[in-house]
Amino acid sequence: MKPLHQKIRDDIENQIRSGALKPGDRIPFEHELMAQYSVSRMTVNKALTPLDEGGLIERRKRAGTFVRLPRLDSTVLDIPDIQHEITARGEVYRFELLSYALHKANSDEERELAGSGKVLALTGLHFASAKPLAFERRLINLEAVPQAESVDFTRQSPGHWLLGVVPWTHVENQISAQPAEGQTALHLRLDEGTACLVVDRRTWRGTERITTVRQVFDGGAYRLIASFDQR
Numbered sequence: 066m067k068p069l070h071q072k073i074r075d076d077i078e079n080q081i082r083s084g085a086l087k088p089g090d091r092i093p094f095e096h097e098l099m100a101q102y103s104v105s106r107m108t109v110n111k112a113l114t115p116l117d118e119g120g121l122i123e124r125r126k127r128a129g130t131f132v133r134l135p136r137l138d139s140t141v142l143d144i145p146d147i148q149h150e151i152t153a154r155g156e157v158y159r160f161e162l163l164s165y166a167l168h169k170a171n172s173d174e175e176r177e178l179a180g181s182g183k184v185l186a187l188t189g190l191h192f193a194s195a196k197p198l199a200f201e202r203r204l205i206n207l208e209a210v211p212q213a214e215s216v217d218f219t220r221q222s223p224g225h226w227l228l229g230v231v232p233w234t235h236v237e238n239q240i241s242a243q244p245a246e247g248q249t250a251l252h253l254r255l256d257e258g259t260a261c262l263v264v265d266r267r268t269w270r271g272t273e274r275i276t277t278v279r280q281v282f283d284g285g286a287y288r289l290i291a292s293f294d295q296r
Contacts, residue, residue, distance in 0.1 A: 069104050073112035081121055081132055088134045088156070089194045092122065095130075123285065126256055134194055134286055144236055144268065147280075148225045151193045159192040160222035163252075167207070167214060175204060178274050182208035187223055190252055191280075197253045198286055203278040210275060227268075227276060235269040242284065249281050260284040 067075070080086040093101065098109045113130060116122045123133045134156070151158040166186040170179040178184060185205040191198045203223050205213045210231055218226070241263045245255040255261070262282040268275045 069102060070108045070111040073098060073102055073104070073109065074115060077112070077116060078121060086132050088132050089196055090132045091129050092132065134196055144224075144228060144233065144266065146225055146228050147191050147199065148222055151191075151198070154193075156194045157192075159195075160218075160225075161190045161192065162219045163188040163190060165218065174277065178204055178277050179206040179208055182206065185213055187218060189218070189222065191222065193286070196286075197283070199280045199282045200249050200252045201278060201280045203276060205276045206274050209270065209273045223276075224278065231270065231275055233268045233270055233275060237267045239265040241265070243281070245281075253281070253283055255283060 077086070077092055086092060095106055095109045095113075098104075098112075099106060102108075113122065113124065117124055117130075120133055122130050124130045148158045148160070164187065167183060168186070170176045170182060170184050175184045175186075185207055187201075187203045187205070189201050189203075191201065201222075201224070205223065205227070207214055210227070212230070213223070213226075216223075216226055243261055243263050245253060245257060245259040245261050249261070250257050250259070253259075253261070262284045264280045264282070265278075266280070267277045
């Protein structure tokens with residue numbers, strides 16, 4: 066006869082594998098599982114821990130336990146289209162525009178991008194299956210891409226639009242890690258200190274700078290892969 070913690074673990078895993086519980090779904094709270102199976106909290110914890118360690122569920126402080134969303138993979142050497150990556154996994158994608166400002170370049174970062182010209186400054190959130198995946202802060206050089214001024218970025222993400230209409234010739238990616246803090250943690254619905262993957266990217270068309278962007282990803286839901294061939 067199976068130990069009770071194994072039975073609970075198997076029941077939950079079977080529901081996930083069969084699709085009865087889908088990515089992003091909440092599984093019963095610990096006290097609900099205790100009542101359902103007439104077991105102690107220790108037994109429930111013993112059942113959930115291997116599922117967490119195996120990547121099937123994630124336990125969020127004060128929020129509960131959820132079926133983990135699939136991890137997205139992306140290449141380091143390219144400019145990933147987050148919308149395409151998410152929809153290719155069969156998930157629902159959404160971009161939420163948080164701020165929009167059009168002004169003359171006035172900071173060092175903006176002048177490096179656009180000289181004395183105008184920039185479009187945007188912040189937004191990328192969602193995968195209703196869960197925030199990445200917080201984005203982007204500057205677009207309107208001297209290089211004047212048509213961006215008339216685009217409705219409440220209907221599509223700026224990155225997706227740029228990839229579709231502006232050919233780029235050079236990209237520079239800088240990858241780092243940082244803990245979730247302040248507004249970024251709130252936007253991504255992460256606890257303060259949660260590990261995040263940060264991508265700082267600059268793109269050019271010839272000698273002309275197009276855009277600069279910082280994307281902060283939930284580190285448990287996204288990773289970058291580098292692949293090289295020896296020639």
